[in-house]
Amino acid sequence: xxxxxxxxxxxxxxxxxxxxxxxxxxxxxxxxxxxxxxxxxxxxxxxxxxxxxxxxxxxxxxxxxxxxxxxxxxxxxxxxxxxxxxxxxxxxxxxxxxxxxxxxxxxxxxxxxxxxxxxxxxxxxxxxxxxxxxxxxxxxxxxxxxxxxxxxxxxxxxxxxxxxxxxxxxxxxxxxxxxxxxxxxxxxxxxxxxxxxxxxxxxxxxxxxxxxxxxxxxxxxxxxxxxxxxxxxxxxxxxxxxxxxxxxxxxxxxxxxxxxxxxxxxxxxxxxxxxxxxxxxxxxxxxxxxxxxxxxxxxxxxxxxxxxxxxxxxxxxxxxxxxxxxxxxxxxxxxxxxxxxxxxxx
Numbered sequence: 001x002x003x004x005x006x007x008x009x010x011x012x013x014x015x016x017x018x019x020x021x022x023x024x025x026x027x028x029x030x031x032x033x034x035x036x037x038x039x040x041x042x043x044x045x046x047x048x049x050x051x052x053x054x055x056x057x058x059x060x061x062x063x064x065x066x067x068x069x070x071x072x073x074x075x076x077x078x079x080x081x082x083x084x085x086x087x088x089x090x091x092x093x094x095x096x097x098x099x100x101x102x103x104x105x106x107x108x109x110x111x112x113x114x115x116x117x118x119x120x121x122x123x124x125x126x127x128x129x130x131x132x133x134x135x136x137x138x139x140x141x142x143x144x145x146x147x148x149x150x151x152x153x154x155x156x157x158x159x160x161x162x163x164x165x166x167x168x169x170x171x172x173x174x175x176x177x178x179x180x181x182x183x184x185x186x187x188x189x190x191x192x193x194x195x196x197x198x199x200x201x202x203x204x205x206x207x208x209x210x211x212x213x214x215x216x217x218x219x220x221x222x223x224x225x226x227x228x229x230x231x232x233x234x235x236x237x238x239x240x241x242x243x244x245x246x247x248x249x250x251x252x253x254x255x256x257x258x259x260x261x262x263x264x265x266x267x268x269x270x271x272x273x274x275x276x277x278x279x280x281x282x283x284x285x286x287x288x289x290x291x292x293x294x295x296x297x298x299x300x301x302x303x304x305x306x307x308x309x310x311x312x313x314x315x316x317x318x319x320x321x322x323x324x325x326x327x328x329x330x331x332x333x334x335x336x337x338x339x340x341x342x343x344x345x346x
């Protein structure tokens with residue numbers, strides 16, 4: 001039974017328990033005031049109508065129990081009836097306010113989800129001699145919208161890739177993701193060097209971010225036989241060689257996350273990683289590697305790399321996603337984005 005089902009049954013369970021205890025205890029002990037637990041619990045998960053019905057039920061049950069206890073018509077029983085009516089009225093008001101708040105939160109979440117879908121436009125499935133696969137797993141329903149972002153663009157200088165994760169949640173994170181994606185899409189075509197693309201994004205964020213907000217990201221560019229990576233505080237991508245070798249592409253010098261350029265740390269140059277025919281590289285956000293099973297163990301991404309050997313890159317990535325969900329045993333607690341590039345022979 002789900003927790004929601006338990007909450008909906010709780011008012012009736014409470015009333016039933018009061019009836020049983022009162023009957024067992026006999027007329028000498030009065031438990032009738034505890035009938036107010038019914039409408040109180042009903043307001044937690046039910047609507048106004050349901051709360052009202054539970055309150056009426058408590059009043060109806062109160063009368064025969066008062067006869068059994070010899071309290072009918074006495075001031076003590078009149079106070080119990082007044083208490084049930086008062087608690088029911090208060091519970092109805094609380095239920096109405098809760099439902100209104102839930103609708104407002106649902107509307108905000110729908111707006112954020114819509115904004116996120118608009119920002120994260122579909123990536124091309126082919127770019128040059130690359131085949132591209134994408135997986136985006138939203139967090140649990142009760143979690144806030146995250147700020148995971150990705151983009152693949154084909155420019156005169158080659159295919160350029162962005163994957164990132166905005167610090168924080170909610171509409172503010174989605175707004176920051178919009179600034180990053182907009183700056184990257186423009187700079188990817190205008191800047192001949194990868195470092196210049198990062199500087200343009202950093203400059204754009206400096207005008208819009210406040211406080212200590214930041215964005216971890218990797219900006220990459222595919223060349224003949226290799227790929228350039230500029231890592232700004234993001235988890236290192238996973239490289240899968242066509243001969244079966246697997247390793248993380250750890251940067252020789254890691255840059256600060258985007259948005260922290262005012263700290264004065266110089267931007268390092270991109271590092272190059274061999275990337276030939278048949279090789280693959282998996283970009284991902286921390287929602288993947290920080291996903292835990294019920295025993296608290298992180299997802300062992302490098303141990304699951306063999307799942308990406310399928311002939312179809314998208315089918316391979318879908319299998320990895322399914323394995324991630326099996327590891328967690330339910331919805332992931334944080335958004336998890338994965339972008340797989342596979343280089344095919346010309």
